[in-house]
Amino acid sequence: MSALAIPAGLELPRIPGIRDLLERVGDKLGGLGFRGELRGANVAEVGFSNASELIVLDSVFGDGVTNLYTTPHLALTTVAVAETDTAGTLTEAAYTGYVRKALAAADLSPAAAGSKTNSAAQVFPGCTAGSAVVIGWALVSSAAGAGDVILFGTCTSTTVSVTQTPPQVAAGVLIANLD
Secondary structure (H helix, E strand, O other), X not given: OEEEOOOOOEEOOOOOOHHHHHHHHHHHOOOOOOOOOOOOOOOOXXXXXXXXXXXXXXXXXXXXXXXXXXXXXXXXXXXXXXXXXXXOXXXXXXXXXXXXXXXXXXXXXXXXXXXXXXXXXXXXXXXXXXXXXXXXXXXXXXXXXOOOEXXXXXXXXXXXXXXOOOXXXXXXXXXXXXX
16 A cells, blocks of 8 residues: 655635635534624734634534535645646646545544544545656646645655556544644
């Protein structure tokens, strides 16, 4: 098996649609004050409360009160993902048998202490022909083609081939922090 090494402590670099999510979550909880813009000379730093962090993390992964994405998918990339990428512009692994891997809410821990992690290994379909050198990954909103890039990161360069297959993300190494 080819194991991808994803650095621990992955930070959330961008979440498309976060303003809409926060407004919907705020509506569900009786209003958290996310409508409009913060203005004024005294606003130096804004942060989420611990409770809000957990709601947002669960919602991003389709495991919350209001879900931003129902079933996000993991994509393996052969070119570093940029903040401006979409699911449709990624350069993904192209070995025979590759498809994005659905990341079910049941395969994730509940958000706790500002963090959420995969509690089960994520095993991609095996390589039956060709190969790919995977250097990154993205959590995207679609099973194929267009959609949003939700999270992204790099991993140890890993060759996936008919002798080094199937690629997998070990349990506990995909960690999203929002703190």
